Every structure is written in C-alpha cells, then in structure tokens.
Amino acid sequence: MAEPYWTPERVDQVVSARARILGPQVWAAATPDPRHLISFAGGLPDIPSLPxxxxxxxxxxxxxxxxxxxxxxxxxxxxxxxxxxxxxxxxxxxxxxxxxxxxxxxxxxxxxxxxxxxxxxxxxxxxxxxxxxxxxxxxxxxxxxxxxxxxxxxxxxxxxxxxxxxxxxxxxxxxxxxxxxxxxxxxxxxxxxxxxxxxxxxxxxxxxxxxxxxxxxxxxxxxxxxxxxxxxxxxxxxxxxxxxxxxxxxxxxxxxxxxxxxxxxxxxxxxxxxxxxxxxxxxxxxxxxxxxxGDLDRHIDRLRGIYRRKLERVEEALARYCAPYVIYTRPKGGFFLWLELREGLSSRDVHLAANERGVIVGQGPQFFADGKATNHLRLAFSYVAMEEIEEGIQRLGEAMADVAARSGLK
Amino acid sequence: MAEPYWTPERVDQVVSARARILGPQVWAAATPDPRHLISFAGGLPDIPSLPxxxxxxxxxxxxxxxxxxxxxxxxxxxxxxxxxxxxxxxxxxxxxxxxxxxxxxxxxxxxxxxxxxxxxxxxxxxxxxxxxxxxxxxxxxxxxxxxxxxxxxxxxxxxxxxxxxxxxxxxxxxxxxxxxxxxxxxxxxxxxxxxxxxxxxxxxxxxxxxxxxxxxxxxxxxxxxxxxxxxxxxxxxxxxxxxxxxxxxxxxxxxxxxxxxxxxxxxxxxxxxxxxxxxxxxxxxxxxxxxxxGDLDRHIDRLRGIYRRKLERVEEALARYCAPYVIYTRPKGGFFLWLELREGLSSRDVHLAANERGVIVGQGPQFFADGKATNHLRLAFSYVAMEEIEEGIQRLGEAMADVAARSGLK
Missing domain, CATH: 3.40.640.10 (Type I PLP-dependent aspartate aminotransferase-like (Major domain))
Structure with missing residues (x-):
C-alpha cells in the first residue's frame, strides 16, 4: 500500500490562513464517553420534552x-x-x-x-x-x-x-x-x-x-x-x-x-x-x-416550568451537599448556574474529582476571552434527568469535600 | 423619524474584504416572476415526483x-x-x-x-x-x-x-x-x-x-x-x-x-x-x-426514467421547432442540454425574445470563468412540466425564428 498523499502534515501546508488560526482540533466532534455519566456539562435541552x-x-x-x-x-x-x-x-x-x-x-x-x-x-x-x-x-x-x-x-x-x-x-x-x-x-x-x-x-x-x-x-x-x-x-x-x-x-x-x-x-x-x-x-x-x-408558544410555556423545576431541584441539592463550598446568583431563566467556588478550592481539581465520580460539569479557560479563568464551575441544569439531579449534585459535593480535604481546607 | 443608522452606504464602509469582493447583490434571492412562465432555467428537480x-x-x-x-x-x-x-x-x-x-x-x-x-x-x-x-x-x-x-x-x-x-x-x-x-x-x-x-x-x-x-x-x-x-x-x-x-x-x-x-x-x-x-x-x-x-435507490431509479423521458420530449420538440438554429450533444444524464446557436444568431437576443414569450432559459457570461460567453443556451429539462415542454420549445423556436429574421439570417 502506497503512503497516503494527504497526511496531516501535508494538509497543514496547504490550508488557508483562517484554518491555520484554528489549528487541527475539531470543535464538538461528538465523541461520547462510554461511561454512564450524569452530565451538567452541555447546554442541551431536556430530552423527554422534545416535541x-x-x-x-x-x-x-x-x-x-x-x-x-x-x-x-x-x-x-x-x-x-x-x-x-x-x-x-x-x-x-x-x-x-x-x-x-x-x-x-x-x-x-x-x-x-x-x-x-x-x-x-x-x-x-x-x-x-x-x-x-x-x-x-x-x-x-x-x-x-x-x-x-x-x-x-x-x-x-x-x-x-x-x-x-x-x-x-x-x-x-x-x-x-x-x-x-x-x-x-x-x-x-x-x-x-x-x-x-x-x-x-x-x-x-x-x-x-x-x-x-x-x-x-x-x-x-x-x-x-x-x-x-x-x-x-x-x-x-x-x-x-x-x-x-x-x-x-x-x-x-x-x-x-x-x-x-x-x-x-x-x-x-x-x-x-x-x-x-x-x-x-x-x-x-x-x-x-x-x-x-400555536405549538411553539405552548411548548415554550411548558419548557419554562420544566427548567424552573430542574433549577429548584439543583438548588435544593446544592444546599444539601455543596453549601460550604459554593456561592451563586440564582439565574432568572436559561440553562446555566454559575458556581463560584470557595477560596482555595480549585475549580479544575473539583472538575476532575467530579469526573472521576461520573459527573461532568463545565470549567476552564475556554470560557474566558482573555484565557484567565476565574474559579467557577458551569452547571447546566437543563439536560440532566430530573431523577438524577440529586445523585449528581451529591457526588459533586463529595468531589468538593475531597478536594477541600486534600487542599487542607476545613 | 430619525435617519436609519444602517444605510447601504454605511454597510459598505464596515464590511469585510470578502464581502467587498462580492458586492451587495444577493445571489438566488428568490424573487419570483409574477407571470406564468415555462421555465427551462433552473437546475431544479421534477416537482410531481418529489418524495x-x-x-x-x-x-x-x-x-x-x-x-x-x-x-x-x-x-x-x-x-x-x-x-x-x-x-x-x-x-x-x-x-x-x-x-x-x-x-x-x-x-x-x-x-x-x-x-x-x-x-x-x-x-x-x-x-x-x-x-x-x-x-x-x-x-x-x-x-x-x-x-x-x-x-x-x-x-x-x-x-x-x-x-x-x-x-x-x-x-x-x-x-x-x-x-x-x-x-x-x-x-x-x-x-x-x-x-x-x-x-x-x-x-x-x-x-x-x-x-x-x-x-x-x-x-x-x-x-x-x-x-x-x-x-x-x-x-x-x-x-x-x-x-x-x-x-x-x-x-x-x-x-x-x-x-x-x-x-x-x-x-x-x-x-x-x-x-x-x-x-x-x-x-x-x-x-x-x-x-x-431502499427508498433512495428506488427513487433514483424512478427519476432516471422521468428525466430520460423529459429529455426525449425536449429533443422531439427541438427537432420540430428549432432544428435550423441549433446543434447540441445529447447528454447522458443530469438536467441540462447545452444548445449551440447557429452562427449569427445571438444567444442574448434569443434569451430576451424567449422571455418576452414567457419562456426562460439560461444564458450569459455568468457561466464562464473568464466572462467570455460563447453562443450557447442552457436548457434545463428537469423542472419543466412534461405537458408544457412542447409548448415551451415551440415558443423558443418562434423566438429563434424572430431573431434570425431580424438578424437577416435565412
């Protein structure tokens, strides 16, 4: 078999200036994790209500x-x-x-x-x-x-x-x-x-x-x-x-x-x-x-109730499992809750520790125009199944407690 | 009422280099002609067979x-x-x-x-x-x-x-x-x-x-x-x-x-x-x-027959109404028949004369990379209704005869 003509190196040589700015990494390539995860990561709609x-x-x-x-x-x-x-x-x-x-x-x-x-x-x-x-x-x-x-x-x-x-x-x-x-x-x-x-x-x-x-x-x-x-x-x-x-x-x-x-x-x-x-x-x-x-208006009206209830469930669980570690401002709508972590508690470490427990959340410098990440986690409350919210936040709380203990925080 | 902030002139000043290359004209903006036209213009599929x-x-x-x-x-x-x-x-x-x-x-x-x-x-x-x-x-x-x-x-x-x-x-x-x-x-x-x-x-x-x-x-x-x-x-x-x-x-x-x-x-x-x-x-x-x-394979098979019959109908009509004015090579598939006009018969004039008779065909320098149009018309045989083909080609033939007479051709 001959060497392929199009290697990544060759492609690199012929691409446009715009392609060179972004480099070879594919955004949102959809490579799912084989584990069953409780996901607070993606800005995705609630599944059961899809019309x-x-x-x-x-x-x-x-x-x-x-x-x-x-x-x-x-x-x-x-x-x-x-x-x-x-x-x-x-x-x-x-x-x-x-x-x-x-x-x-x-x-x-x-x-x-x-x-x-x-x-x-x-x-x-x-x-x-x-x-x-x-x-x-x-x-x-x-x-x-x-x-x-x-x-x-x-x-x-x-x-x-x-x-x-x-x-x-x-x-x-x-x-x-x-x-x-x-x-x-x-x-x-x-x-x-x-x-x-x-x-x-x-x-x-x-x-x-x-x-x-x-x-x-x-x-x-x-x-x-x-x-x-x-x-x-x-x-x-x-x-x-x-x-x-x-x-x-x-x-x-x-x-x-x-x-x-x-x-x-x-x-x-x-x-x-x-x-x-x-x-x-x-x-x-x-x-x-x-x-x-009228289906769109009716559907949006239904969604408002669904996402409000999901947010309430997340807030209840946060109060129960994460209270010592986070503060946040209640969003008035949408999909996201932005958790500010207690000083000394690294969002990167919490993100990793949660991931080890099968819970994924959003975090990191990709959210920041200047690349300087603040110490926050993004919790999308829209997608996660209602019945998994408590379990997910409980594990997130455990991850926070674990990182806090390792960091010498009380 | 205040002057609008965004005028075409203002937009002109702020657009990108790429936008400037193309200018303000919108391609395929879909502004339909109010007349009933017999169209051999667009590369569009047959309507009755849409699946x-x-x-x-x-x-x-x-x-x-x-x-x-x-x-x-x-x-x-x-x-x-x-x-x-x-x-x-x-x-x-x-x-x-x-x-x-x-x-x-x-x-x-x-x-x-x-x-x-x-x-x-x-x-x-x-x-x-x-x-x-x-x-x-x-x-x-x-x-x-x-x-x-x-x-x-x-x-x-x-x-x-x-x-x-x-x-x-x-x-x-x-x-x-x-x-x-x-x-x-x-x-x-x-x-x-x-x-x-x-x-x-x-x-x-x-x-x-x-x-x-x-x-x-x-x-x-x-x-x-x-x-x-x-x-x-x-x-x-x-x-x-x-x-x-x-x-x-x-x-x-x-x-x-x-x-x-x-x-x-x-x-x-x-x-x-x-x-x-x-x-x-x-x-x-x-x-x-x-x-x-299997629906796609079955549908494509059906389309082959439909477009072949439409082309045959177009060819019969061309032989009847346009024979003195055109030559062409029979396409082996697709949607288009490329008519070369007899010397002295301007494709632009025929295009306009056909349009006056409610028949539209493709023509002009936009088909040519160097802008140098040859003396051809593009007949799309795919979209026109089967029962309008003969009428359409007959009118096209009249347009050709008219332009030929005006151009002093026999």
Missing amino acids: AEELLRAARTVLDRERKEALEYGGTFGPLPLRDAIAERWTRLEGVPVSRDHVIIASGSAHAIGMVCETLLDPGDIVMVESPNFPGSMRTIRSFGAEMVAIPLDADGMRTDVLEVKLAELAAQGRRAKFIYCIPNHQNPAGCTMSLARREHLLDLARRYDTFVLEDDAYGELWFEEPPPPSIFALSNGEHGVKVCSFSKTIATGLRMGWIQGPPALISRIAALRYDMGSSPFLGRVIAEMIRN | AEELLRAARTVLDRERKEALEYGGTFGPLPLRDAIAERWTRLEGVPVSRDHVIIASGSAHAIGMVCETLLDPGDIVMVESPNFPGSMRTIRSFGAEMVAIPLDADGMRTDVLEVKLAELAAQGRRAKFIYCIPNHQNPAGCTMSLARREHLLDLARRYDTFVLEDDAYGELWFEEPPPPSIFALSNGEHGVKVCSFSKTIATGLRMGWIQGPPALISRIAALRYDMGSSPFLGRVIAEMIRN
Whole structure:
C-alpha cells in the first residue's frame, strides 16, 4: 500500500490562513464517553420534552399544503413563511415593528454568528466580548483574525462601565470596535441577565462609539418568572442591535435552525456573502407551521416550568451537599448556574474529582476571552434527568469535600 | 423619524474584504416572476415526483426509534448513521472502500464547496475551473480572492490537454493550483460527461503537478443508459479526488443536505474550521433511513426514467421547432442540454425574445470563468412540466425564428 498523499502534515501546508488560526482540533466532534455519566456539562435541552409529535404533525401539514415550496430551494434569505412568522411573533413579543426584511434564516445561531463575522470581520478588527462567554462564539470570532477585548460581568450582566473605559481607550488610539458581542439574557455560562439600566447604557455607548451590539439570544424566551428586559434591537428600534436567535433551545438542537434579526441593509449584505443556497426551506416551513398553529408558544410555556423545576431541584441539592463550598446568583431563566467556588478550592481539581465520580460539569479557560479563568464551575441544569439531579449534585459535593480535604481546607 | 443608522452606504464602509469582493447583490434571492412562465432555467428537480411520503415515513421511523439522537446536536462531522450509510452505499456503487472518516455532512453541496474553499483558499491562490461552469461555485471561489484559470470543455468533458499546458505554465512560474474544480458527470451547464481517458489524464496531472481534483457530483447518479466512468476519488483510491455530493437532485433541494467525500486528514481539517455545530442530525437521520430502507435507490431509479423521458420530449420538440438554429450533444444524464446557436444568431437576443414569450432559459457570461460567453443556451429539462415542454420549445423556436429574421439570417 502506497503512503497516503494527504497526511496531516501535508494538509497543514496547504490550508488557508483562517484554518491555520484554528489549528487541527475539531470543535464538538461528538465523541461520547462510554461511561454512564450524569452530565451538567452541555447546554442541551431536556430530552423527554422534545416535541417530536408536534414536529411530525407540522411536517405532515406542510407537505400536504405546500409540498413544492417546502422541497424546493427557498432563497438565500430563507423561506418567506418563516421570516413572516418570526417577524409577526417578535413584533408581538417586543412591541417594536419587525418585518421580513429584518430577518434572515440561518442553520442555527452558531451559523448566524459565523455569517455576521464573515460579513464584517477582517484580521485585526476589534470585537468587545463578555468574559466569561460561550467558547463556540469566541472561537468563531477568533478564526477571522479579530482581536477580542474582554469585558467582565456581574449579577446585572456586562460591566458597561468597564466597556466605556475600553471603548474610550480605543477611540483615543483612533480605533473602534466592529461590534460588541453579548448574551444579555440568562448568559452562557454566567447565568446573569443584563439589567435595563445596563442595556440603556450599552446602547448609548454603541451610539457614541459608532458601533453596534450583536446580541446572542439563544435563551431569552426560557425565563422563569418574568421576561427579561427588552433587547437592544427593540430599545434601538432595530438600529443598533443585531439579534442572533435560535430554535435549538426552544425546539431542538438537532434541527440546526435559527435566524438573524437586524437592520435590513445589514441583513441584505449578510445574504450577499452567503453561498449555501439558504437554510432548509423544509425545516423552515415546519417551524413556521409550529409558530402559526400555536405549538411553539405552548411548548415554550411548558419548557419554562420544566427548567424552573430542574433549577429548584439543583438548588435544593446544592444546599444539601455543596453549601460550604459554593456561592451563586440564582439565574432568572436559561440553562446555566454559575458556581463560584470557595477560596482555595480549585475549580479544575473539583472538575476532575467530579469526573472521576461520573459527573461532568463545565470549567476552564475556554470560557474566558482573555484565557484567565476565574474559579467557577458551569452547571447546566437543563439536560440532566430530573431523577438524577440529586445523585449528581451529591457526588459533586463529595468531589468538593475531597478536594477541600486534600487542599487542607476545613 | 430619525435617519436609519444602517444605510447601504454605511454597510459598505464596515464590511469585510470578502464581502467587498462580492458586492451587495444577493445571489438566488428568490424573487419570483409574477407571470406564468415555462421555465427551462433552473437546475431544479421534477416537482410531481418529489418524495414527500417517503420523507414523512422515514421521519416517523427516525423519531420513533432514535428521537433523542435525531433532535440533539449530531457533532461537527454530521450524524454517524448518515456517514455510515453514505460510506456503505458508495463502497457498493464504486467498489472502492469508503469509510465514515472519508465523509463529512454538509448543508447541501454549495455549502460543501464553501467549506472546502474556506479551508484551503487564501487571496491570490489559483483554482483551475471548467468553463462554462456553475456560476454559484465560481462565485464562492471568487469570494475567497482566488484566481480562476478557465479550462474549456468538449463533448468528452474538460480539455485536459489545455489543463496540462496551463499547469505547466504555472509550474514554470513556481506556482501551483490549490485544486482543479470540475463537474465530471452531466456537467452544469454543458451536459457533457468526462470520458475515462480524460479522467485518467486529469488524475495523472493532479499527481504530477501536486494538486487534487474537487469533483462536484450533484448529477452523477441521474444517468439514463449507464453510469458514468468512475470518479477521480475512486480512480485514486480516495487520494487525489475530493467529491462534493448532494441530496438536492436525488431527493429535494429544499432539504439542504449533501456531503464531502475525501481523504480523512483533509475531511478532519475541514471539520476543524467549521463553526455551525454540524448539519441537521434530524434531516441526516431521515436520509440515512431512506438509504437503509431502499427508498433512495428506488427513487433514483424512478427519476432516471422521468428525466430520460423529459429529455426525449425536449429533443422531439427541438427537432420540430428549432432544428435550423441549433446543434447540441445529447447528454447522458443530469438536467441540462447545452444548445449551440447557429452562427449569427445571438444567444442574448434569443434569451430576451424567449422571455418576452414567457419562456426562460439560461444564458450569459455568468457561466464562464473568464466572462467570455460563447453562443450557447442552457436548457434545463428537469423542472419543466412534461405537458408544457412542447409548448415551451415551440415558443423558443418562434423566438429563434424572430431573431434570425431580424438578424437577416435565412
């Protein structure tokens, strides 16, 4: 057998500058651990409630009613019925007029963020990002050669006072940020929601420093008691906020469907760079039907109860098993609880000790724009089975006790 | 009302270098003509045979059997059952071992080509392309700042003798092609299929000039009498051919599903640059089920008969209405018939005259890598309704007669 022509070394020699920035490691390659794990790691929806029957019913309706349109190309912007359904729904939800021209359908919000970056970023551009932050988005931004400036968070979301200082520093150097990337609602990983005052400050800064806010709203609809404050998109009448949204958390991650909602001139330019002939019109029309027939609203309402109960169960267990070791701010929605560990208790060691006990949690420098990890763990309470939560948190508590003892903490 | 912040002029100022290469025009924006048209324009499948029931049945099976896996993230490479089904099917069809590691699922073959370009192309790189060619692919290649070198076609496909000269010229300048892009089977738009001798020459050139062949195989399975010669992937045991394939023409363009089949080291590097969390595991598993249960093979077999009959109908009508004005080589499969117009009869004028009669056909410099259009029309025989073919070709013949008379031809 001859030597293969394509070796990793050879590939290394011919890849693009962008591919070289990221290197050979595959993100989210899906190599499952063979053990049965109790997972608080992934930002994944609850399994038993996945709306398979609603999807099949909508698929049947769509294929009976509009088979040709559903199974043909739907255009670069995505199928009109979904753009219209999104526009109507968000006009209703936020009270600010959204038209189909504000909307382009994407193959999930990760794809949406990639499209925004492709359209706007060149090497050396600057993007302001919350830190901690979703590693996938930071990886995408980084791949375009952009420089990220880390802005810390507190319980009210992005520290816009710090942002103001950083934007002023850039302005003094004659530079500006291409955009400010944030996850204002039920942030990933920190769980916090940006207050209205911070949103207004953020919008003011975007206007003053001639930039805009890219708001990643994967989790906004999954609130527990009341909806989060209005989006920057809504506060600015669609002028300074570009929202990337997803059906991954409200329907299923396995669809790979989301959208971008922003000013028509920018949406159109994003479309102009697109080369994939648009996201699936079939799936788009199925989702449009689930919006129209009320299934999506009913499902989201059900999910709010499920995730609230899961969070309560996690909190009860944390109080029972982990109280000496952690503090946290209760999230108002979403999938994540951000545990700050007691001083001297290393999040890395706890992560490893929990893993040895078959419990996985999120941790580490990949959540931080500047790579400087704080001493936190991310607990996703969304995916873990209700009946495994107590067992999982108990083992996590044992891991903490073990690390504490080894570290000489009382 | 305040002036909008985002005007087209403002967007122009902030977009990336790549966005600037393509400009503001949106490709395939889907703005339908309000008239009833007889369309020989788009490379679209036959409508009545779209396999809606097969899709619904497979969706039901998948959601009953593997709901969790179908509705969760499936990983960057795409769902394993589809990668395995493709690998088994193509091992069977071409007799060369294909494994799951050779396969990454894409959101259609346009997306697949984009991923290959993203991974390999930097501004100034060289790509050899057939001319005429599919405008969408050339647009994608161009967006990465690559330079295209046009290689002409004849009835046996790419003129590899010309390719050899061009590759030698480049080599003499110390340059090489990143890859050679071709559509070897039932070419779009020219309809020709590359002969085995040409494929062997092409592979030999790829080896000698240290490059590889990106073979776009959207139409290869839709042959009429016998399958086309083996792919470059098969001829090179998966070393010098990278195939991009699609379910658009064999199932439906509205799914947006396809794949790349190439050397594992390259496939892995393509995955490493990917940021969209993979193509839909739901759709991927539905297609895998259609492969496993035999529906896909049965459907493709049916399509071969449908497209052969449509081509026959088109040929009969051409003989009746257009014989004085055109010559062509009968395609052995696919969707396209490439009409060469009689000297003095302008393809642009015929295109316009046909359009005035409610008949649309493909034409123009967008099909040519060097922008130098030859005097051809592309007739897609796949989409037009069987019962409208004769009427459509009759009107096309009238358009030709009209233009011929105006041009003083007899």
